[in-house]
Amino acid sequence: MPAPAPRKNHKVLGRLSLPERTFVADALRTETVGGVLLLAAAIAALIWANTPIRESYESVRDFHVGPAALGLDLSIEHWAADGLLAVFFFVAGIELKRELVAGDLKDPRAAALPVVAALSGMAVPALVYTLVNVTGGGSFDGWAVPTATDIAFALAVLAVIGTSLPSSLRAFLLTLAVVDDLFAILIIAVFFTENLNFAALGGAAVGLGVFWLLLRGGVRGWYVYVPLALVIWGLMYNSGVHATIAGVAMGLMLRCTTxxxxxxxxxxxxxxxxLVRPLSAGLAVPLFALFSAGVAVSGGALGEVFTRPETLGVVLGLVVGKAVGIFGGTWLTARFTRASLSDDLAWPDVFAVSSLAGIGFTVSLLIGELAFAGDKALTDEVKAAVLMGSLIAAVLSGVLLKIRNAKYRRLWEDEERDEDLDGIPDIYEQDNPAYHLRMAEIHERKAAEHRRLAEVTGGASEENDGPA
Known part of the structure; x- marks a missing residue:
């Protein structure tokens, strides 16, 4: 009886396929621009809230607008958190659907890595927060605050430090953030929903059903879907379920296969x-940051971040929990699936990206508001902790990535090289005989040009050189 064939070893974080690489590059380009705007909005909020014009910031943030009869007389801050972030989660829903039907999450074997890494990267920060508050006698309400990753802010950090991160690591970070968003949505829906209004919830469910039937029927036209989406959002808000759930539900209904x-x-x-991603990354998320990140920051307040158990748990959860959780989940997945890391990368690269995922800005701020809604002072302190933890994670990951930046730049140049100018990187054509034929013709043409140049300049060169 022949011995069973050995299980084929596969590579972790290996080179992406060309279509996946193109999609990731397009998606991350928009996210990077949005991340820079997000960073600018956060800085503007902090400056606005910590200068003599602080009262104007509070007046604008707390200004109420909207139809009270529909239960939508909300402050600008709530419109940003409940309304604009629904657009962000709508895009997140589309990203998740695409990953499930056409991306890395379609293949269960390939999906295991980002799913396990994301789950570990949420469980360990929650555990760190809980342990800190058990020993310090703090509140457990904020356990979910350090579980989120902000992909836009993380990419803004990459843009600032200028690292040429290989596409495989960028794709890993993007997929990780998509799975992270999914579980963040579930956390919001399950743990931060109170006093359900079943009539409004039923109305939202009916609206989502109509939305799905229209999509199935091939009905087109923004004038049909936008008003319906607004009705679904309003009903979801009044149901007691966080309104952003409406956004992700509609995103998941869209067809993402051609x-x-x-x-x-x-x-x-x-x-x-x-169409919607620029609106999300360029307007919705930065405006949310502008009206959520404006907390009073002073030497005493920053000192309390490291002494109060709730805030210390958030900082350690983001900085330590995220890095340890994601790196540990990735290593364990590789270990128990008999996989090996890509030859171009080393485990310190994975740890650096895991540290980068500790930037938990947008969703962490949102969960912080929900977790401590009845305590404005503690809410602001937790927001300050999110900002501090995200800043420390950004600096730490930036230093770690900078150490390997020369290696990343070589990998990036290899991925981008296109000597035959056919629009396809050469690294994806190395097994194609036609590619080698084209390259041979190119090299022969260059050699002929060099020979002609030598013939033209050869006499002058010999005169100048003199006898050997």
């Missing part, structure tokens, strides 16, 4: 994401 028999170049989900 119909080749109908000549589709891009799926409806991809087209809509392309």
């Amino acid at each position: 119909r080749k028999d109908e000549g589709e170049q891009r799926s409806p989900g991809e087209r809509i994401e392309h």
Whole structure:
């Protein structure tokens, strides 16, 4: 009886396929720009809230607007958190759907790595927060605050430090953030929903059903879907379930596969994401940051961040819990699936990216508001802790990535090289005989040009050189 064939070893964080690489590059380009705007908005909020014009910040943030009869007489701060972030979660829903049907999460074996890493990267920070508050006698209400990763802010840090991070690590960070967003949504829906209004919830469910039927029927036109989406959002808000759940539910309903028999170049989900992502990254998230990150920061307040158990738990959860959780989950997945790390990378690279995931700005601020809604002072202190933890994680990961930046730059140049100018990086054509034929022709043409140049300049060169 022949011995069973050995299980084939596979690579962790290996090179992406060309279509996946193109998608990741396009998605991250928008997220990076949005991240820079997010960073600018956070800085503007901190300056506005810590200068003599602080009262104007509070007046604008607390100004109420909206139809009270519909239960939507909300402050600007709430409109940003409950309204604008619904757009952010709508895009997150589309990203998740695409990953499930056409991306890394489609293949269970490939999906194991980001899913386990994301789960570990949420469980360990929650555990760190809980342990700190058990020993310090603090409140357990904020256990979920350090569990979130802010992909836009993380990419802004990459843009600032200028690292040429390989596409495989960027894709890992993006997929990790998508799975992270999914579980953050579940946390919000399960743990921060109180006093359900079943009539409004039923109305929202009916609205989502109509939305799905219209999509299935091929109905087109923003004038149909935008008003319906607003109605669904309003009903979801009044139901007691956080209104951002409406956004992700509608995003998940979009079709994210192309119909080749109908000549589709891009799926409806991809087209809509392309239209809405700039609105999310360039407007919705920065405005949320502007009206959520404006907390009073002083020497005494920053000192309390490291002495109060609730805030210390948030900082340690983001800085230590995220890095240890994601790195540990990745290593364990590789260890027990007999996988090996890509030859181009080393485990310190994975740890650096895991540290970068400790930037938990947007969703962490949102969960902090929900967790300590009845205590304004503690809410502001937790926000300060989120800012401090995200800043420390950004600096730590920036230093770790800078150490390896020369290596990353070489990998990036290899990925981008296109000597035959056909629009496809050479690294993806190395097994194609036609590619080698083209390269041979290019090299022969260059050699011929050098020979002609030598013939033209050879006489002058010999005169100048003199006898050997």
